[in-house]
Amino acid sequence: MKVWIVLIGLLTSSMAVASDDSKSLIQLHEEITRAYMLDGNVAPLDEATRQDYFLVAGIGLLETKEHVLQTADNLKVTQVSFHNDRIIINDDTAILTGTINPVGTIMGHPLPQQFRYLSVFIKEQGSWKLQARSITPVRKPATKS
Numbered sequence: 001m002k003v004w005i006v007l008i009g010l011l012t013s014s015m016a017v018a019s020d021d022s023k024s025l026i027q028l029h030e031e032i033t034r035a036y037m038l039d040g041n042v043a044p045l046d047e048a049t050r051q052d053y054f055l056v057a058g059i060g061l062l063e064t065k066e067h068v069l070q071t072a073d074n075l076k077v078t079q080v081s082f083h084n085d086r087i088i089i090n091d092d093t094a095i096l097t098g099t100i101n102p103v104g105t106i107m108g109h110p111l112p113q114q115f116r117y118l119s120v121f122i123k124e125q126g127s128w129k130l131q132a133r134s135i136t137p138v139r140k141p142a143t144k145s
Contacts, residue, residue: 022087025094025128029119030082032130037077037102042069049130050122056134058115077104077111092123099138112137 032048035041046069053065063071084098096119102111116136121128 021089021094021128025087025089025096025121026084028121028128029084029096029130033082033100034080036072037075037080037104040072040075042072045069045130048128050124053130054132056132058112058135058137074107075104075111076106077102079103094121094123094128095119096121100135112139114138 028048032044035044046065049065051065053068055063055068057063080100080102082098082100084096086095086097088095096117098117100115100117101113102115104111114137116138117133119133120131122131123129
């Protein structure tokens with residue numbers, strides 16, 4: 001009986017940690033993305049990413065951290081909303097997926113209304129760091145007439 005109580009306690013404790021990690025990851029992801037997209041503020045993204053971070057952009061380009069930080073002024077976004085679909089946490093690796101709905105332009109061209117993202121975080125010395133991200137415009141399939 002004591003073994004079961006200990007096991008239940010450990011399970012409950014680990015679920016609480018996972019839930020706390022999920023909440024902090026969602027918050028971190030949204031904060032760095034909002035600062036970058038709405039304000040052109042690259043400091044939160046710079047601090048929250050690993051040096052070897054990379055982005056697979058919507059048009060298929062592979063961008064380095066340096067390039068992403070240098071091109072924030074290409075975006076003119078007036079509002080953005082998020083929908084988080086799924087979070088998977090395995091030890092010190094987390095994967096987040098969902099959608100981002102921006103209103104604005106990139107290099108003067110209208111942004112698609114919705115993007116699907118996949119972000120990979122690595123836990124280093126107790127802090128989550130963004131390792132990689134992929135952002136793909138969501139396109140509606142053509143319908144037959």
